[in-house]
Amino acid sequence: MLAYIFERFPKWSQTFCYREIAELFRQGTRPPIFSLRAPEPGDERSWAPEIISAVHPLPEGTAFAELADEAQRTLPRQAREMIREWRGRRDSLRLHQAAYIGMRLRELGVTHVHVHFAGMAARTAYWIHKFLGIPFSVTAHANDIFAPDDFEIGLVQIFSAASAIVAVSDFAANYVRRKFPRAAERVHRIYNGIDPAQFETSRFEQPPLIISVGRLIGKKGFDVLIEACAKLRGMPFRCEIVGDGPLRDELNARIRRVQVQDRVVLTGAKTQREIAERLAAATVFALPCRVEPNGAMDNLPTVIMEAMASSLPVVSTDVGGISEMVSEGRTGFLVQQNDPTATADTMAKLLRDRALARSLGVEGRRQCGELFSLERNVSALRRLLLR
Numbered sequence: 396m397l398a399y400i401f402e403r404f405p406k407w408s409q410t411f412c413y414r415e416i417a418e419l420f421r422q423g424t425r426p427p428i429f430s431l432r433a434p435e436p437g438d439e440r441s442w443a444p445e446i447i448s449a450v451h452p453l454p455e456g457t458a459f460a461e462l463a464d465e466a467q468r469t470l471p472r473q474a475r476e477m478i479r480e481w482r483g484r485r486d487s488l489r490l491h492q493a494a495y496i497g498m499r500l501r502e503l504g505v506t507h508v509h510v511h512f513a514g515m516a517a518r519t520a521y522w523i524h525k526f527l528g529i530p531f532s533v534t535a536h537a538n539d540i541f542a543p544d545d546f547e548i549g550l551v552q553i554f555s556a557a558s559a560i561v562a563v564s565d566f567a568a569n570y571v572r573r574k575f576p577r578a579a580e581r582v583h584r585i586y587n588g589i590d591p592a593q594f595e596t597s598r599f600e601q602p603p604l605i606i607s608v609g610r611l612i613g614k615k616g617f618d619v620l621i622e623a624c625a626k627l628r629g630m631p632f633r634c635e636i637v638g639d640g641p642l643r644d645e646l647n648a649r650i651r652r653v654q655v656q657d658r659v660v661l662t663g664a665k666t667q668r669e670i671a672e673r674l675a676a677a678t679v680f681a682l683p684c685r686v687e688p689n690g691a692m693d694n695l696p697t698v699i700m701e702a703m704a705s706s707l708p709v710v711s712t713d714v715g716g717i718s719e720m721v722s723e724g725r726t727g728f729l730v731q732q733n734d735p736t737a738t739a740d741t742m743a744k745l746l747r748d749r750a751l752a753r754s755l756g757v758e759g760r761r762q763c764g765e766l767f768s769l770e771r772n773v774s775a776l777r778r779l780l781l782r
Contacts, residue, residue, distance in 0.1 A: 397426045397780055398505040400496065400516045404430045404450055407437030408610060410667055411587045411697045412511050416446055418588070418773040424781070427451060427503055429496050431515060439666050451499070453492065463491040466498040474526035486518060486546050493522035500529060507531070507558075509780055513539040517553045518546065524556055532559035532780060534585075537694040537715065540571060542687075554578040559779055563587050564695045564716025585776050587697055588769030591760060594704035595675040599753065602631040603678035603746045606707075608670060608698040611640030611661070614691050616683035616712070618642075618649055622735035623683070623742060625653035632678075632746055634659040637670060670698075674705035678752060679745045684714040685732040695720065703763040706756035710741050719766075726759035 405413050419426065420443075428450045436442060453459060467475055478494065481487040496519065500508065508523060508531040510516040517539075520531035533553065540562075543550055554560055554575045560582045562568035572579040605624070609615040617636055624634050636646070636659070643661060650659050665673070674680070680702035686692040694715035702709055703720065709727030711717050721727040728744075730737040745752045 396503065396505045397424060397507050397509065398429065398500055398503065399426050400429045400431065400508055400510045400520055402430075402512065402515045403432045403435050404428055405439075405442055405447070406435045407439045407664070408435075409511075410439075413442070413446070414589065414769055415587075415773055415776070417443060418769050419777060420446060422770075422774065422777060424777055425449060426509075427505070429453070429499075431492060431519060437664060437666075441667055453495065459491075459495065463495045466494040467491075469498055470494055470526055477522075477525070484547065486548065489515070489518045489548070490522050492519045493526055497523045497527045497529070501527065505529065507780060509534070512536055513550055513553055514544065517557075518548045521548055521553055521556055530558040531556070532561065533557050534561040534563065535567060535571060536563060537567075538691045540567065540574075541694075541715075542689045542691040550575065554581075557581065559583060561585050561776065561779070564719050566716040566719065567694050583779060585779070586767050586772050587695055587700070588767050588772035589697065589700045589704060589763070590769045591704040591764050594671050594701060596706040596760070597675055597677055597756060599678050599749065600676045602633060604673075604676055605632055605634040605679045605681055605742060605746075606637065606673055606677040606702075607635070607681050608637040608674075608701075609682065609696065610638050611636075611642040611646060613642065614685055614687050614693055616685045616732070617646055619683040619685070619733060619735050619738055620681055621646065621649050621655065621659055622653060623681075623738035624655050624659050626735060626739035627743055627746075628655070628658075630743060630746055632658065635662050635673060635677075636660070637662045637665050637673060639664045670701070671705070674702055674707060677702075677705070677707055678749075679710060679742055680705075680707040680727075681710040681738065681742060683710070683730065683732070683734075683738050684712050684717065686714055693717065700763055700767045703756075703759035703767075706753070706760045708745050708752045708755035709759065710738060710745070722758075722762065726755055726762055 430452045568584040684693045713729045728741045
């Protein structure tokens with residue numbers, strides 16, 4: 396029997412995780428789900444009751460402490476000694492969570508655990524494996540491998556213990572194989588997926604709409620997009636940046652500074668249905684991602700898949716696995732990082748040439764259906780996890 400552990404589930408900003416679980420349910424695999432932290436559903440209203448009812452959020456405070464102590468008494472002596480040795484150390488909570496969840500996994504008859512991100516949930520699964528021998532696998536995404544946090548149990552230990560490591564792009568799979576050669580044979584590339592049928596083909600409304608979606612953080616390059624829009628003042632267009640995050644005030648200040656308040660708007664976070672509606676109204680999708688000084692970068696932004704499913708041409712950068720999504724001159728264009736002029740020139744070409752924009756979008760939707768089919772990719776993951 397398969398179970399999942401997430402740091403948070405559901406989480407409004409990680410729809411790719413929810414889609415994976417929903418497709419597993421549709422394919423007949425209904426894993427119990429453990430959420431280490433309280434869910435963050437946001438304003439999203441599309442969560443299916445049957446999936447939410449499968450989530451086991453961990454208790455908090457003294458209730459958790461008492462239950463974790465009770466669970467520890469059922470562990471083998473060596474596991475109890477490990478917990479005592481780790482008392483007071485930075486990540487000792489993971490061991491208590493492992494004891495609590497591990498007891499419940501045994502009660503449920505779970506034989507394999509899968510986690511998303513090589514972070515908190517992976518460290519908890521690592522200790523469950525150490526305590527009880529239950530094998531685990533991990534899907535690695537972006538910053539969890541490119542700019543990992545510094546913990547005593549890190550990527551070397553996690554990848555050494557994992558029975559399988561799933562990377563969501565060839566770029567990431569090759570990165571893990573190079574950096575952790577002893578784990579290379581256990582690395583599998585399985586793309587995240589979406590259902591293109593859930594996205595309407597863009598209507599290419601007038602005036603043209605440039606749209607971007609993502610958390611307002613540095614690696615997304617929204618500051619570059621705003622500067623690029625300032626260079627397009629002579630053209631009719633609107634630009635919407637959908638999302639929220641710590642750079643909201645800074646980006647609004649930049650919008651005012653370059654005087655594009657009448658063209659560029661930060662809309663705030665929106666539900667999946669609202670995002671799909673805005674994509675269907677757009678002309679160009681732009682996401683000028685960058686690699687940050689600490690190595691943080693995007694890998695396979697789900698929203699680019701969603702834009703392709705909406706038949707939009709994509710303007711982005713050759714960061715992480717983005718070039719596996721955006722085929723240069725076929726589904727969009729890749730520009731240099733941190734280059735507002737190149738970003739502006741490329742967007743202008745698509746705004747002027749509606750036939751080109753449409754043809755790139757048509758090919759993008761076809762390619763999205765081939766590479767990023769939710770059904771096909773989850774089926775491959777399911778075979779891997781249940782074998």
